[in-house]
Amino acid sequence: MRWVDIKDSLSNFWFEFKRQKTGILGIALLIFWIIIALGAPYITQPDIPDKWKTIWIDYPKVVPPTWAGVFSGVKEAPHLMIPPEELQKYVTKSKNKIIIDIPYNMQYDVPPQDIVMMHVSGNSSGRLKPSLTLKVKRPDGEELTLLSGLKIKGSTNIQIARDTNVRRNVINWVKMKTGIQLDPTKEFELITTLDTLKVVFAKISPNMLDSPEPLRGEYHIIYEIKLPRGTSVDLSKAEVVLTGRTYGYLGTDDKGRDLFAGLVWGSRVSLAVGISTAVLSVLIGIFYGVAAAYFGGWTDELMMRFQEFMASIPTLPILILLGTYFGGHIQLWQIVLLLAVFGWVGIARVARSMAYQIKEQTYVEAAIALGAGTGRIIFKHMVPQLLPYAFAQMALSVPGAVLAEASLSFLGLGDPTQVTWGQILHDAQVAGAAVNGYWWWVIPPGIAIALVALTFVLIGTALDRVLNPRLRRL
Numbered sequence: 001m002r003w004v005d006i007k008d009s010l011s012n013f014w015f016e017f018k019r020q021k022t023g024i025l026g027i028a029l030l031i032f033w034i035i036i037a038l039g040a041p042y043i044t045q046p047d048i049p050d051k052w053k054t055i056w057i058d059y060p061k062v063v064p065p066t067w068a069g070v071f072s073g074v075k076e077a078p079h080l081m082i083p084p085e086e087l088q089k090y091v092t093k094s095k096n097k098i099i100i101d102i103p104y105n106m107q108y109d110v111p112p113q114d115i116v117m118m119h120v121s122g123n124s125s126g127r128l129k130p131s132l133t134l135k136v137k138r139p140d141g142e143e144l145t146l147l148s149g150l151k152i153k154g155s156t157n158i159q160i161a162r163d164t165n166v167r168r169n170v171i172n173w174v175k176m177k178t179g180i181q182l183d184p185t186k187e188f189e190l191i192t193t194l195d196t197l198k199v200v201f202a203k204i205s206p207n208m209l210d211s212p213e214p215l216r217g218e219y220h221i222i223y224e225i226k227l228p229r230g231t232s233v234d235l236s237k238a239e240v241v242l243t244g245r246t247y248g249y250l251g252t253d254d255k256g257r258d259l260f261a262g263l264v265w266g267s268r269v270s271l272a273v274g275i276s277t278a279v280l281s282v283l284i285g286i287f288y289g290v291a292a293a294y295f296g297g298w299t300d301e302l303m304m305r306f307q308e309f310m311a312s313i314p315t316l317p318i319l320i321l322l323g324t325y326f327g328g329h330i331q332l333w334q335i336v337l338l339l340a341v342f343g344w345v346g347i348a349r350v351a352r353s354m355a356y357q358i359k360e361q362t363y364v365e366a367a368i369a370l371g372a373g374t375g376r377i378i379f380k381h382m383v384p385q386l387l388p389y390a391f392a393q394m395a396l397s398v399p400g401a402v403l404a405e406a407s408l409s410f411l412g413l414g415d416p417t418q419v420t421w422g423q424i425l426h427d428a429q430v431a432g433a434a435v436n437g438y439w440w441w442v443i444p445p446g447i448a449i450a451l452v453a454l455t456f457v458l459i460g461t462a463l464d465r466v467l468n469p470r471l472r473r474l
Contacts, residue, residue, distance in 0.1 A: 077246070079241075139216070180209075
């Protein structure tokens with residue numbers, strides 16, 4: 001075929017395809033997903049696949065996205081990290097003391113969950129150690145000491161929200177400021193259950209331990225580090241984290257992982273598995289069906305009986321059994337191969353019926369009469385006539401492959417080394433996300449799977465409308 005003919009065919013195809021509005025929408029969605037997949041290292045971070053295997057210590061656990069307050073009407077504090085280079089701006093050093101004074105503008109209905117200082121390293125040449133005191137200076141002029149005289153030994157991380165001593169200090173401060181008396185049983189219960197920072201960032205009132213009302217304004221979180229003779233503290237790697245009650249675009253899971261990052265990187269796996277499986281399945285099915293029709297006779301009969309045998313095998317249960325055989329997990333290339341092995345059977349039967357029509361065409365009979373070889377007849381005269389059907393079927397096969405991979409991962413049989421939407425849903429199911437109301441952990445990956453499936457359904461149906469009339473002219 002000449003290049004001019006190919007160019008004219010493509011031009012005519014595009015003219016017809018542009019008239020299919022659903023196809024244009026599908027192309028737009030496909031471009032969107034390709035941009036997301038290719039841009040994943042730049043949209044998020046390039047090391048997300050490696051980080052996904054670990055617990056993200058610096059991040060809040062199971063918190064909703066920052067925009068969730070628009071619907072709930074409650075403005076919760078977002079996550080805030082002060083990296084080492086920024087923290088140095090708030091550091092004042094003297095001979096025997098280091099003061100870190102961090103301003104924090106609290107304009108939320110619910111304050112942060114915790115205040116964490118990480119990677120503080122203390123050094124000493126004798127028995128004396130550097131000691132740390134943590135204070136919070138409030139907008140009302142009050143100053144609250146949360147920690148006092150904490151020894152810094154080696155690399156230290158300092159969390160306050162669940163520290164029993166911190167809770168006791170906060171309760172005693174509230175009793176002193178309000179004059180309330182607590183029953184010993186209730187006080188013991190508060191020492192183990194008090195939401196510390198809700199009280200620290202609350203207006204002073206007799207009921208602030210039970211129903212604290214937020215006090216908005218500028219706070220100062222002050223770390224005082226005393227340095228006895230012969231001691232020193234290294235703050236070069238230190239960072240302060242105000243653990244938020246919301247995070248990012250899609251919140252976090254129970255390991256603190258950013259679900260937006262997981263959703264972005266999961267698009268790579270879905271597109272790779274879906275497209276690879278669809279291409280392999282269609283190619284196998286097309287060549288199998290054409291071969292059966294061309295050879296005919298007992299060869300066709302034998303091949304069709306094998307096709308019927310494969311069609312009778314329930315795919316998902318077999319994949320589950322194979323996943324168990326492979327040690328409970330199937331790698332992505334194994335998933336693609338297995339889905340292709342079971343995905344060609346329906347395509348082969350349709351390709352066979354179409355190939356029988358093509359086989360009766362005059363130009364095929366003429367090629368046979370002229371002594372053309374089997375390979376030339378199949379690859380040059382028969383298979384090209386099935387390409388329109390193949391392209392449409394490839395697009396329509398992608399959603400099934402994406403759903404199959406997501407199903408295996410949801411059942412815990414997917415590749416645990418990869419970030420996939422099915423794996424995210426599996427983790428959500430294990431953690432009881434639906435029962436506990438963690439909607440941000442369940443709905444976004446489900447919508448993503450549906451949108452990818454819709455993308456290829458729109459493209460496939462548009463291709464089918466454009467190309468099938470040409471097939472009917474055979």
